Amino acid sequence: MTTQSYLPVPPGVGMEENFLCLDDILLSQEKLPTRTECVFPRLGFVEKTSDTRDIPEGTKMEMPLWLAKGLYDNKRRLVSVEQPKIYRQGWRTVFSADPNVVDLHKMGPYYYGLGSQLLHFDSPENPEIAQTVLQTYIGRFRRIMDSSQNAYNEDTSALVERLDVLERSLFRTGQIGLNDFQRWEKGQASQITASNLVQNYRKRKFPDLEA
Secondary structure, eight states, rough: EEEEESSSOOOOOTTTOOSSSSOOOOOOOOOOEEEEOBBBBTTTGSSSTSSSSOOOOOOOEEHHHHHHHHHHTTTTOOEEEEGGEEEEEEHHHHHHHHHHGGGGGHHHHHHHHHHHGGGGGGOOOOHHHHHHHHHHHHHHHHHHHHHHHOOOOOOHHHHHSSSSSHHHHHHHHHHHHHHHHHHTTTTTOOOOOOOOOHHHHHHHHHHHHHO
């Protein structure tokens, strides 16, 4: 049985994040278009296109997701967040027509994760964004799984390069399942053994019975 030096931690689900997950850490660095709703004193150096001492109200700038979430507050109105291009109405129309034609990795490698995180920011378009993200996943799911099951021992780089990070994980899971099935058919599957949890439980239980 092979062992891994690093055991992958799954990402958070929906609007939640798991900062033990490398993908969620990278997702938090994705840039969002924002607009300042007040003056940010002595922070003019942050905005490279400006020579002013402060960041004035109404300044449009890109912020990483983690910073935009930290500054976004409905009560204080520090910043407002605009929708990234791929989540706007024009692209939602494209996805509703045929989600499989879009190169998600080129448009944004964290399409599903970032789309879920956008629901943190109040917007009248949130229901449409959530529905589009869900339907895009449903529409692309079957093709991804079919490809992973029909690409045994083949070069899959052309297939994978257009996939979002979540879809790539799904594709790898499908291929692992296929490889395990092929090995089982050929009688090469590993012998089934009791898990470490069960073995440790037995070790603790037997001395108690003898006593």
